[in-house]
Amino acid sequence: EQSLLLIMTLPGIPVVYYGTEQGFTVQRASMFKAGFGSGGRDRFDENAPLYKSIRAMSDLRRSNKVFTRGVPEILKDNPAGAGVFAYRMRYGKEQALVLFNTADSESLMDNLDTGLPSGASWRAAFSLTPFPETLTVGTNGRLSAALPARSGVVLLPGPRVPRRSGAGAAPRIDALPEFAEGDVLEAAGRAAGASAFKLVLDGDLSRAVPVTPEAGGRWRARVPIGGLVDESVPHELTAWSERDAAASPARRFRVRKVWRPALTARDPVGDDTGGTGGLRYPSDPGWGDNHQCDIEKVMVSRAGGALRIEVRMRGMTRGWGPINGFDRTALTVFLEMPGRSGGLRVMPKQNGELPSGMNWHYRLRAHGWSNVLSSLEGAGPDDEGRAVTPGAELETDFDSRTVKITIPAASLGYPETLSGAKLYLNTWDYAEGYRPLAPESGPMIFGGGKPGDTKVMDETAVLTLP
Secondary structure (H helix, E strand, O other): OOEEEEEEEEOOEEEEEEEEOOEEEEEEOOOOOOOOOOOOOOOOOOOOHHHHHHHHHHHHHHHOOOOOOOEEEEEEOOOOOOOEEEEEEEEOOEEEEEEEEOOOOOEEEEEEEOOOOOOOEEEEEEEOOOOOOEEEOOHHHEEEEEEOOOEEEEEEEEOOOOOOOOOOOOOEEOOOOOEEOOOEEEEEEEOHHHOOEEEEEOOEHHHOEEEOOOOOOEEEEEEEOOOOOOOOOOEEEEEEEOOOOEEOOOEEEEEOOOOEEEEEEEOOOOOOOOOOOOOEOOOOOOOOOOOOOOEEEEEEEEEOOEEEEEEEEOOOEOOOOOOOOOEOOEEEEEEEOOOOOOOEOEEOOOOEEOOOOOOEOEEEEEEOOEEEEEEOOOOEOOEOOOEOOOOOEEEEEOOOOEEEEEEOHHHHOOOOOOOOOEEEEEEEOEOOOEOOEEOOOEOOEEEOOOOOOOOOOEEOOOEEOO
16 A cells, blocks of 8 residues: 655646655656646646746846855844844855745844945845835944745845935834843833834734834833743844834843742552553553653643643653654643633544543643644644644653643733643653554554543643642
């Protein structure tokens, strides 16, 4: 038997990859109408959007040696996540700027050092998305602009452009603390002319905070930072005047979360046998007697509206080199938010329902190669629901057999309180779906049950946060 692995269409050339136990085979339909699988028509379409983009990029590359002989110099990236990535290409006296926005929403590219004087311009020689024909360099040779989602732009130097009358200076942000705590950052500053602007965190324009200064130009604002949990990541706050295409110098800070213990719950050792008490691990030697699906202890902490869950397992393996630090087990976490209506009892793809009348609003599935936080929107017996961003952060301490899960407040809708939230965890294993269950164990099949039985090896009680 052959299982369809991937269908990929190149410009005019449909290609189908098949996977078998013996390896991979390729069936390729001819691009010409007389060839195999063509359906009697030519398929090399020079009007296809992808073909046109590739041709335009190829023509640009051949037209200027800066793209074939130039040396790249990275000018800007975003250590906090998806967003702006920009570099310069130089060859002799020629140069070009290449700008990307890797985010799914509009991002701010602020204060890019172009090396050109104020009033110079850059023209768009190529763009993957609609983009202004020219951008004008601002004060001190800096360039600021809003980049569309998932965009890519190539800029070449253009003619000098007179500075338009009435253009104002960028608003200013007062110094910020080195470390910010809590879910809100208090910011203040001054804006010349008292014109409205936006505060942009880590370049994300979709979550920008609008600000209207007072008559004298002073302003104060509160910026949500509940989605930030990693203390090692630097963040930037920028004031952006869209009217003047001007951005303030970025103010940098880090976050410091004060985690307060909420509860600790121990789970019986040796109960990793399912609800019937008769389930067994797969027979492959890699599982061995490690009991990696046996939960020993759960510790829950919170910092404002953020939640941290630490799970200590009886055993842990990493024989397959998992990127998340553990394998041969999947943790599934269900969370019911206090004071929220709705919710679901069904456990997607696990053939079961939550115990003790619990209803979940958020669900996390984490194993060696995935970490998926989802909401109940669209969820059901066979659907895990809509993915939530930002997602949870995962950290594994193999020596202590502990998995640490950190869920930002932004992922949970910035809850006012987590008191009364309910939590439930269970274990199984996952590989393109929760592994099968059968009467007899197989190398990668759990045994001791029927295919329609609930896929849970161990579970906690429903835990309620005080």
